[in-house]
Amino acid sequence: MVSTEYIRWFSDIGLADRPQVGGKGGSLGELQRANIAVPPGFVVSTQAFSYCLDELERQSPIRTQVEALDADDLEAITACSQALRARVEEVALPPQLLEELLSAHAALATAGVTPAVAVRSSATTEDAADASFAGLQDTYLWVRGADETVRMVRNCWASLYSVESMSYRRRRGIPESQVAMAVVVQTMVDARCAGVMFTRSPTSGDRSVITIEGAWGLGSAVVGGEVTPDRWVIGKITGEISVRDISDKAIRHVPLEAGGIVEEPVAEDLRRTQCMSDQDLQALRAIARRVEKHYGHAQDIEWAVDRYSGDILLLQSRPETVWSVKDQVPVARPVENPLAHVMSIFGGRK
Amino acid sequence: MVDKRTEAKAFPLPSSLKIVPGTERAQAAYPYYTQFTATDDQRFWFYNSMHFPEPMTAFDMVTAEAAYCALGASSTRVHCIPTTLGIDHRIINGRVYIGGNAVTDPAEIERRTNEFMQRAFYYYENWEGLYAQWREKMMTLISDSRAMPPLALPEFEPLEQVHAGRGVASNHFLLDAYQKTLEGYFRMWHHHFEFLLLGYGAYMTFFAFCKKAFPEISDQTVARMVAGLEAEIFRPDEELRKLARRAVDLGVDGQFKENMSVEALLDSLKSAGEPGKQWLKDLESARDPWFNINVGDGFYHHHRSWNDDLSMPFSALPGYIQKVKAGETLERPVEQLQAERWQLINDYRDLLSSDDERAAYDQMIALAHRVFPYVEGHKFYCEHWYTNLFFNRIREFGALLAKHEFFADAEDVFHLTHFEVESAIIDLMNSWSTGSPPRGPAHWPAIVAERKAAIKEWAKHETPPALGPVPDVIDDPAIVMLWGITRESLETWLNAAEGGNSKEIKGFAASNGIAEGPARVVKSVQEISRLQQGDILVCQVTNPTWAPIFQKIGGAVSDIGGSMSHAAIVAREYGLPAVVGTGNATLRIKDGQRIRVDGGRGVVTILE
Numbered sequence: 001m002v003s004t005e006y007i008r009w010f011s012d013i014g015l016a017d018r019p020q021v022g023g024k025g026g027s028l029g030e031l032q033r034a035n036i037a038v039p040p041g042f043v044v045s046t047q048a049f050s051y052c053l054d055e056l057e058r059q060s061p062i063r064t065q066v067e068a069l070d071a072d073d074l075e076a077i078t079a080c081s082q083a084l085r086a087r088v089e090e091v092a093l094p095p096q097l098l099e100e101l102l103s104a105h106a107a108l109a110t111a112g113v114t115p116a117v118a119v120r121s122s123a124t125t126e127d128a129a130d131a132s133f134a135g136l137q138d139t140y141l142w143v144r145g146a147d148e149t150v151r152m153v154r155n156c157w158a159s160l161y162s163v164e165s166m167s168y169r170r171r172r173g174i175p176e177s178q179v180a181m182a183v184v185v186q187t188m189v190d191a192r193c194a195g196v197m198f199t200r201s202p203t204s205g206d207r208s209v210i211t212i213e214g215a216w217g218l219g220s221a222v223v224g225g226e227v228t229p230d231r232w233v234i235g236k237i238t239g240e241i242s243v244r245d246i247s248d249k250a251i252r253h254v255p256l257e258a259g260g261i262v263e264e265p266v267a268e269d270l271r272r273t274q275c276m277s278d279q280d281l282q283a284l285r286a287i288a289r290r291v292e293k294h295y296g297h298a299q300d301i302e303w304a305v306d307r308y309s310g311d312i313l314l315l316q317s318r319p320e321t322v323w324s325v326k327d328q329v330p331v332a333r334p335v336e337n338p339l340a341h342v343m344s345i346f347g348g349r350k
Numbered sequence: 351m352v353d354k355r356t357e358a359k360a361f362p363l364p365s366s367l368k369i370v371p372g373t374e375r376a377q378a379a380y381p382y383y384t385q386f387t388a389t390d391d392q393r394f395w396f397y398n399s400m401h402f403p404e405p406m407t408a409f410d411m412v413t414a415e416a417a418y419c420a421l422g423a424s425s426t427r428v429h430c431i432p433t434t435l436g437i438d439h440r441i442i443n444g445r446v447y448i449g450g451n452a453v454t455d456p457a458e459i460e461r462r463t464n465e466f467m468q469r470a471f472y473y474y475e476n477w478e479g480l481y482a483q484w485r486e487k488m489m490t491l492i493s494d495s496r497a498m499p500p501l502a503l504p505e506f507e508p509l510e511q512v513h514a515g516r517g518v519a520s521n522h523f524l525l526d527a528y529q530k531t532l533e534g535y536f537r538m539w540h541h542h543f544e545f546l547l548l549g550y551g552a553y554m555t556f557f558a559f560c561k562k563a564f565p566e567i568s569d570q571t572v573a574r575m576v577a578g579l580e581a582e583i584f585r586p587d588e589e590l591r592k593l594a595r596r597a598v599d600l601g602v603d604g605q606f607k608e609n610m611s612v613e614a615l616l617d618s619l620k621s622a623g624e625p626g627k628q629w630l631k632d633l634e635s636a637r638d639p640w641f642n643i644n645v646g647d648g649f650y651h652h653h654r655s656w657n658d659d660l661s662m663p664f665s666a667l668p669g670y671i672q673k674v675k676a677g678e679t680l681e682r683p684v685e686q687l688q689a690e691r692w693q694l695i696n697d698y699r700d701l702l703s704s705d706d707e708r709a710a711y712d713q714m715i716a717l718a719h720r721v722f723p724y725v726e727g728h729k730f731y732c733e734h735w736y737t738n739l740f741f742n743r744i745r746e747f748g749a750l751l752a753k754h755e756f757f758a759d760a761e762d763v764f765h766l767t768h769f770e771v772e773s774a775i776i777d778l779m780n781s782w783s784t785g786s787p788p789r790g791p792a793h794w795p796a797i798v799a800e801r802k803a804a805i806k807e808w809a810k811h812e813t814p815p816a817l818g819p820v821p822d823v824i825d826d827p828a829i830v831m832l833w834g835i836t837r838e839s840l841e842t843w844l845n846a847a848e849g850g851n852s853k854e855i856k857g858f859a860a861s862n863g864i865a866e867g868p869a870r871v872v873k874s875v876q877e878i879s880r881l882q883q884g885d886i887l888v889c890q891v892t893n894p895t896w897a898p899i900f901q902k903i904g905g906a907v908s909d910i911g912g913s914m915s916h917a918a919i920v921a922r923e924y925g926l927p928a929v930v931g932t933g934n935a936t937l938r939i940k941d942g943q944r945i946r947v948d949g950g951r952g953v954v955t956i957l958e
Contacts, residue, residue, distance in 0.1 A: 204565040207701045237697040238571055240862050242950055331562040334709035339471045341714050345554045345827050346466060348433040348459050 001107050006048040007100045010041055020045045022122025022182035023134050027317050034294040036287060037313050041186030042104050043122060044097075044153055049181045052091045052157070062087075063176035066161070071170035074163070081163045088158035093150065101153065101185075105146045108187050115187045116142045116255060118315075119152035121159055122182040125174055134318075136165040137181070141220060142188055144259040149185060156183045189313050190255055193275040194219030194304035195229050197284060198320060199236070199292040205323040207298065209242070210234045210288045214275050216266050217252025219304050219315065226263065227251055230275050234285050241281065246274050280305065283312055291317050298324060361816040361844070363391045370443050370811055376804030377443065379408045379767060379797075384415075384441040395440065395447040396816040400833055400910035401649050403890035404873070405444025405808035408801060409744065409764040409771065412535065413649045413737075414439050414446050420539035424547055425828055426451075429473070430465035431547060434826045444808040447817060450826035470548050477720050481545065484724070488541055488731045495534055495739045498527055501750050503782050521779035528747060528775050532768060535740045542732040549721040550831040556718040559711065563702060568859050568950075570922060575695050576718045579687050581726035586643040586656065587920075589636040590663050591680040594670030596632050600625040603671045612660045639735060645878070647891065648733030651745075651764045655738040665879070669901050747771060754778055756790035757798045765801040766794070809873075812937060815843045833910070834858075834931055846934050852956070855939070857907070857932035859952035861921035865905035866957070871941040886947055888939050900924040905947035907935045907954050921949070929954050 003012040013021050013029030021029065025043035032038050056062055062084060069077055093101070108115055121137030138159035140152040159165065160181045169179060195214030200207045213222060213229040221227045227250065233243035248271050253261050276284070284303060291299050291314070298320035305312050335341060364386040369377045377385075402414065422436020435451040453459055473480060507519055553576060560572045597603040602625050605618045619626040637657055645662050646653030656663045673680055695715060702708045748763030756774055757763070763771060774790050781788035820840060829835050842856065870885040872878055881887060883902050890909045900906070906921055906928040921928035927949030929935075935954060939945060944957040 201566055206564050206566040207703070208564040208698060209566045233566065235568070235571065236701070237694060238568075240568060240571070240950055242566065242568060242859070244951075330704050330706045330710070332559055332710035332714075333706045334713055337471075338713035338717060339474050341559075341710070341717070342470070342474070342548075342551050342555045343463075344558060345551045345831075346431055346433065346470070347463060348453075348825065 001042075001104070003042075004100055006045055006051075006097045007104045008043045008045050009104075010038065010043075013043065018124055019180070020047065020182065022046070022124040022180075022184075023318065024120055024122035024316060025182050025184050026122075028184065028186070030294070031291065031314055031317055034290065036291060036294075037311060038315070039118075039187040039189050039313050040108060041117070041184060044101060044183040044185065046124065046180035046182045048093075048097050049157055049183075051094060051097070052088075055094075056087055056091055066166055066169070066176050069166065069170050071167060074167070077163050077166055077170070081161050081166060084161035085158040088161060089151075089154050091154060091157075093154075098150065101150060102146050105149050105185065108185075114146070116144050116190075116259065117149055118184070118186050118188045119143050119149060119156060120184040120186070121156040122184050123160060123165075124180050124182065125169075125178050133165075133168060136162065136168055138162070141218065141261050142255040142259055148259060153183045153185070157181050186315075188255070189304045189315075190307045191218050191304035192307040192310075193217065194302075194315075195222045197288055197301045197303060198298070199288050199301070200298045200320060200323060201233065202322065208236050210236050210285055212276070212281060212284055214303075215247075215249045215252065216270060216275050217254050218261060219253075219302055220261065221251060221253040221263070223302065226253075232276075232281055234281060236285065236289060239282055239285060241278065244274075246272060248272055249275065276305070280312065287312065287314065295319065360820055361394075361818060362814050364395060364440070364442075364447070364817045365391050367442055367814070367817065370804075370807050373443065373804035373807055375797075376408075376801045377441075379770075379801065380411055380441045381415075381767065381769070384411065384439060386440050386442055386447075390440065390449075391818060393438075393449050394816065394818045394821045395449040396833070396835060397813055398439075398446045398448045398833070399815070400891050401647060402446040403909070404650065405805050406441070406446065406650065407444075407764045407805060408767045410650050411441060412532075412768045414441070416536045416539040417542070418448070419536065420543045421547075421828070422451075423540065424543040428544075429469045429548060430462045431827065432459045432462040432466050434828055437828065443811060443813060444805060445813045449818075450824075450829045452826050454825075470551075473545065473548050474552065474717065474720070477545075477724075481724050484541060484544060485731075488538075488736070491534055491538055491541070492731070492736055492739065495531075495736065495743065498530070498743065499523075501527060501746055503750070503778070519783070521782045524747075524750075524775050524779055525772070527743075528772060531740065531743045531747075532772075535736075538732055538736045538740070542728060545721070545724045546728065547828060547831070549725040551827060552717045552721040553725060554827070554831050556714040559714050560698070563707065563711075564698065567698075568862075570860055570862070571694070571698075574691065574922070575698070575715065576722050577691075578722050578726050579682070579684050579691070581723065582730035583726055584682070585730070586640045586663075588682065589640045590666055591670055593629070593632060593636060594667055594680060595674050596629055597667070597671055598674045600629050602626050602629050603675065606664075606668045606671050608668050610664075612664055615664060642735040642738050643730065644734055644738055648729075648737040651741045651761075655734070658738070658742070661879075666899070666901065673901075744771070747775065751775075751778065751790065754781075754788055754790070756788070756794045758795065762794075762798045765798045765805075815933060816840065820844070839931070839933065843933055846938075852938070855907075855929075855932050855935050855954040855956075857929040857935070857952050857954065859948075859950055860930040861906075861926055861928035862950040863905075863925065863927035864946065864948050864950070865927040866944065866946045867904040869907075869939045869941060869943045869945045870903075871936055871939055873936060886945055888935050888945075890936050900926055905949065906930075907932060907939070907945070907947055909933060909936050 001009050003009050008021055010029045010032045013026060014033050015026045015030045017029065018026040021043040028038050053062065065080060069080060106114065108117065118139065118141050120139040123134060123137050125133055138156055140155065143149050143152050193214050193216050195212065197210055197212040199210055201209050201211055212232045212234065215222050215227045215229040222229045228247040230247055231243065231245040232241055234241050249266050250271060251263050252266050253263055256262050288301065291301060299317045300320050301314060302316040303312060303314050365388060418437050418439050425431040426435040433453050435453060438449050438451060440447045453462060501524060503520055556576065557572050560567050597606060602619060602622050605615065605622055619630055641656035641663065644653040644655045670680060699708055699711055702711055744763060745760055748760035751763060751774055752758065752760045766774060777788050777790045824830055824836055865886060867884050867886045869888045870881050871888045878899055881899055881902055884904045887903045887906045900920055905926055908930045909932055927947045929947055929949055929952050932954060939956060946955045946957055
């Protein structure tokens with residue numbers, strides 16, 4: 001499994017490779033580098049996308065057409081989106097790329113079985129808006145078979161020309177030359193339960209707690225807000241579980257045999273059952289601490305527990321943005337005479 | 351800053367509190383300066399159920415009086431706390447209500463701040479030296495008390511005293527001994543408060559920093575970062591564990607059986623040959639001084655010490671012995687606990703957002719560590735050791751007065767105020783000198799009977815947690831630090847008075863974990879023998895000297911107390927779920943009810 005210009009295995013990439021592998025791809029590579037378990041996979045690099053886009057440009061312009069759009073002219077954007085998506089979805093892959101992609105896909109097989117994969121957009125721009133931009137492109141879950149995988153890679157590329165994505169770029173005035181799309185292809189975890197966690201409190205900003213949310217089945221139900229997840233607050237250092245809200249988890253997402261995922265009701269006896277054991281929660285806490293330490297920054301993490309092995313795997317980790325941008329006025333500063341600190345107790349209200 | 355939520359709610363006024371009918375004379379026994387008067391309606395008072403959870407007898411009132419005399423001296427005049435003077439106290443139906451005396455004028459606060467910094471900062475800077483000096487003062491006080499001669503009224507003055515020309519007769523030495531006893535007790539309380547407010551203040555400084563930097567940190571985690579591991583208060587229980595191990599090593603462990611009387615156990619050990627004698631010798635050396643610990647907080651005469659009543663420590667021995675035989679390590683792994691504490695401190699330090707914050711954190715925790723040995727250590731010397739000596743000395747006067755038929759039992763002396771005890775002593779001195787019978791035997795028995803009945807009666811009546819107008823804020827650092835009373839806790843009390851969710855009781859999360867079991871509502875220390883394996887202890891105030899029973903119970907709940915209380919620390923060491931500071935768990939939970947204690951969230955749920 002050797003990385004090439006077009007195909008980059010997770011083990012060969014890190015955050016510094018974001019221009020070629022996008023934010024999502026870079027983060028998965030970085031996690032693997034930090035010895036955090038992630039489902040195996042590779043990234044179809046931005047070079048592959050650029051190669052195909054250049055081919056299409058030669059037939060008729062794309063970038064200039066997008067840049068000419070008025071951000072407020074929804075009608076024109078919609079028409080342009082339909083046309084461009086159709087073109088990208090039909091683009092022929094150069095033989096070398098196709099061959100490398102097919103053999104990489106085949107290399108994901110274990111014991112002769114090719115797994116279902118997740119095909120996820122990992123778009124990138126040169127400005128710092130990555131975080132909100134990243135969510136505008138498509139992700140395809142439980143994709144089965146090599147041909148279908150190739151098709152979904154093209155669909156991810158095409159989703160760069162969705163109405164939302166193009167409107168966003170026009171509003172921000174992002175030059176099309178700075179926009180690139182990598183695609184993550186990754187063995188998909190059939191999750192017993194899955195969810196998200198934050199390495200600081202989303203409500204108070206406390207850096208000493210980890211907030212974990214999880215529900216039965218695939219994480220898409222939690223991320224998409226389709227189920228109220230169980231919620232725990234755990235002391236990052238002490239491991240004390242200070243909040244334990246077990247919710248009524250009415251539905252879950254599960255894979256379809258033929259490919260894709262489906263929502264189904266949760267069995268009555270499981271609905272109000274805590275979806276993670278305390279032991280698993282502590283394991284998540286340990287992982288969260290390692291990830292945060294590796295990045296040196298609070299993280300927003302997606303995780304899943306493999307239905308069969310019980311292993312905990314991370315699907316995504318990105319920097320926490322809400323509290324980090326808030327002013328960081330020190331709670332207290334050192335003073336020349338340390339005793340002066342006691343005046344905060346004895347000196348009355350200031 | 352009027353809080354809209356409580357505008358309509360208020361606590362009853364002191365003047366609306368009625369003396370329980372039939373106890374008027376017993377109430378009148380408390381000194382005039384402790385009786386509520388009309389002007390007291392304008393102030394906020396709260397029931398000090400932390401220190402005085404039961405109605406207190408006329409004599410035991412001295413523990414409030416001496417303590418507030420010394421506490422106020424420290425805050426008002428010695429260290430000059432800028433924002434507060436002392437604590438006033440009032441007694442009604444045997445219950446002690448207290449009220450702070452805040453300083454609010456900014457100019458006065460500034461004037462006091464200048465004084466405070468010259469005094470308090472000197473103490474912080476010279477803490478170790480002053481604390482070493484403190485121990486010496488306490489040890490002198492203790493040995494003076496132990497050296498006092500026995501009380502005696504001989505028929506004739508001893509010949510050698512006459513020949514020596516002492517010129518002062520034996521009856522005078524009764525008064526002298528009594529006054530010295532009382533003086534020693536008042537003095538002890540001054541020692542008690544010499545460092546206390548400053549110590550708590552330094553701890554609170556660090557605590558408040560942690561709460562700001564880590565809004566969701568639990569109180570217990572902050573306490574764990576600061577708490578010492580070798581404080582004197584842990585020693586009695588440790589000595590007991592050592593004795594358990596010794597019993598196994600010496601092969602006399604078979605002598606220890608559940609529910610065995612102290613006498614039977616001591617007899618069986620005496621007849622157990624050399625090993626039995628050796629164990630008894632070890633017991634004796636542990637007893638002095640470590641069994642000078644009482645089963646309460648030292649505020650009541652009936653909180654007897656382990657030395658006075660061995661049944662408490664002995665009841666724990668069979669359990670400890672079983673653990674030793676099962677191969678458990680009973681000794682606290684101090685080095686490991688020490689390392690864990692530093693790991694905790696450093697881990698939290700790493701989470702701070704800047705080097706500035708880390709530097710401030712280092713400064714504050716260094717001061718908290720500096721003061722904490724006193725905060726933890728003083729109780730053994732003051733509330734336990736010296737207080738035991740004091741009450742036992744008063745018992746000697748009780749025995750002397752009982753011998754002269756002032757009342758039936760030596761313990762009855764505690765139904766007289768300390769002024770009345772002095773008058774009874776003078777009566778006896780007069781009688782000895784005149785040769786006429788004392789007047790006391792005709793005077794005191796009826797009064798004692800009346801007051802005993804009143805104490806019983808008062809215990810049956812609940813008393814409001816607070817009185818008077820609800821303050822906008824609680825600004826008095828002493829009240830916040832020592833009683834953990836905040837504007838929020840008043841809110842809880844007001845809501846509890848209105849009902850609220852009757853199944854759920856909130857308090858401070860003191861020790862993590864969840865336990866379910868039958869509640870054993872223990873209103874006084876004499877009842878703790880009712881606790882069975884797996885029971886959940888529900889009490890007004892938990893006490894570290896109850897440590898041995900923590901091996902039996904499944905969890906603990908208290909009305910009053912904070913996460914830095916020793917009870918919370920002991921609960922954590924035993925890994926027992928505990929919720930403290932619930933305000934009224936002993937009133938809301940019925941004995942025998944199944945309850946669940948969630949020590950991580952600070953919630954107690956009544957399950958039936």
